[in-house]
Amino acid sequence: MSDTLPPLRDVIAAHGLSASKALGQNFLFDEQLLARIAAVPGGLANRAVLEIGPGPGGLTRALLRAGARVTAIERDARCIPALAELGDAFPGRLRVIEDDALAVDHAAIMDEPFAVVANLPYNIGTALFIRWMGGAEWPPAWTSLTLMFQQEVAQRIVAAPGTSAYGRLAVLAGWRARARLAMKVHRSAFTPPPKVMSAIVHVEPDAMPAGLSARTLERVTEAAFGQRRKMLRQSLKSVPGALSALDRSGIDSTRRAETLTIDEFVKIARAIGDGSATG
Incomplete structure (x- = not known):
């Protein structure tokens, strides 16, 4: 049944959905682009994946088609029926939690090592990233982060010392992990198009230096x-x-x-x- 899913535009029209500026939403419809994003963390067959802000489920269906077992946290109640239909198309592979991603203990709800793959809502992306990269416990419960940010934020995460973009995010990303810019995403790929370009950052945990907190x-x-x-x-x-x-x-x-x-x-x-x- 999964290969007979209607186009994303039809799903959004059927449920009367529109991107919420207040929730930092911008929808992606290009399924080839979504498949490329889902491929960044490597093979996802039977892997646990946490997705934040799935909206109508564009990236979610790409993750499910790649074989992942997806837990999606969605705050927007309007999107829940569309995600439920996607869950019916991939029985037992999609769990949707209607909540605020900033208020949820991600490791507790996953209960196993997991990859994070998300087109992050712009208004909470940096806060979530700092949370995932911080904390005393290392290695973390997540095995990799594949995250969409505004391109300016993405460049700050991977910036080198001495550059204008270099700052706290780059240190946070680099002192016990490896971060790279995986791909850029043009603003025209989104509906509605944001005012800025976007980019995908991929992060993998590394060894933690000894002797400091x-x-x-x-x-x-x-x-x-x-x-x-x-x-x-x-x-x-x-x-x-x-x-x-x-x-x-x-x-x-x-x-x-x-x-x-x-x-x-x-x-x-x-x-x-x-x-x-x-x-």
């Missing part, structure tokens, strides 16, 4: 990039132990945050931990 690194990057035009000796004053950690790390306190490599941020955070441990 995620929270310490988060505090350092928040302070450093929160005042990115200031020298480190000014921007890091609010972080206990950071200035002495700069000295112990051999990092010039007159530098600015965007000039530091991810390894140097790790070195500072580790030195802060060493300093607190030794008093």
